[in-house]
């Protein structure tokens with residue numbers, strides 16, 4: 001009898017729980033609210049510099065307080081605060097962190113057709129600074145938090161929401177501060193942040209990318225030294241001549257191609273869904289035949305430079321300083337190389353390679369002192385989050401998922417270096433939009449309203465699958 005009762009009450013309890021927690025969000029209501037919050041945060045001017053991310057934090061604080069979601073504010077500078085909210089799980093699994101950054105890059109108001117902080121809705125788009133970097137992720141994450149709380153979804157792990165300051169070039173007040181001073185507040189097994197997205201071509205979704213790895217900035221400086229003299233008497237040791245030769249050799253050099261799990265999988269999967277001629281290039285570049293691989297490499301360098309950079313540690317000479325008067329032979333010339341290293345690159349060995357390419361004792365080759373970023377391990381492709389992201393990419397976008405390595409650096413580097421597995425996601429955008437000047441950091445940054453809404457559903461699905469009790 002007791003047993004029977006227990007079973008029955010267990011059933012009742014689980015049915016009640018199910019009714020309470022299994023109800024899907026009312027998406028039409030959610031969409032209206034999503035747009036309200038999205039426009040509200042877009043209208044807060046968090047241009048960095050100076051940042052003023054506290055504007056977003058104030059907004060979030062009153063919103064989360066009203067919803068009864070516990071939160072805390074962390075700031076090294078009161079105007080540049082970070083916001084952390086946490087929904088408790090039953091502790092069966094370690095937490096999941098969902099991140100959006102609240103700052104945006106600066107704008108030139110004269111160039112904006114729709115004012116940068118107006119969040120104007122026009123022709124199915126929302127225009128404004130931050131629409132795709134990163135107030136889209138911020139909004140999707142905050143909506144997921146609100147829905148988890150309102151629907152009282154039972155969780156196997158805590159879900160932590162972080163609105164971080166300073167992503168656009170001042171990580172000391174943002175991720176650096178949080179990881180360095182308040183790591184327990186955000187410590188998690190997995191995190192989701194910006195850095196991925198879904199690619200549409202001709203209005204059709206083609207594939208989703210999830211960022212699982214990124215290159216590491218390792219700036220190198222070249223300093224050529226010679227004898228100063230009168231410009232009327234040319235000298236063999238002219239530092240500008242030596243430097244020009246060194247830079248030309250560097251410019252001709254393409255460091256060796258090397259694949260990791262992420263980039264190898266990326267090119268294989270991209271080949272599988274690309275038109276035959278381009279697909280051949282993606283397959284050829286994976287070839288072990290140096291001739292086949294070399295031809296594909298040449299094509300990518302000319303036509304798809306981002307893909308060329310994904311193949312190797314890349315080197316781009318970006319600053320050239322030398323001379324100050326037309327009649328003075330300068331004793332020194334200096335060049336800064338932007339080096340983006342593959343995560344497994346050995347810095348000391350690479351520096352030796354650069355020296356061999358420069359091949360001039362008059363030119364010193366050294367690391368610049370801006371090499372603070374850690375070299376984090378790759379997020380695993382056989383992990384639970386990557387599998388969930390693939391599944392949800394299929395169900396929400398009907399698209400395959402490609403793991404991707406960013407050529408640029410993101411704040412996930414700091415989190416990954418603490419052992420957190422981080423995955424970069426983002427909404428669908430049109431591939432044609434970037435070249436037309438509508439992308440991130442452009443003067444007409446925009447996002448399709450329908451894709452914002454779809455991204456909220458994607459975010460919700462991923463988080464509930466990863467954190468919800470089964």
Ligand SMILES: [Zn+2]
Nearest residue numbers: 133134167194
């Ligand atoms: Zn960003």
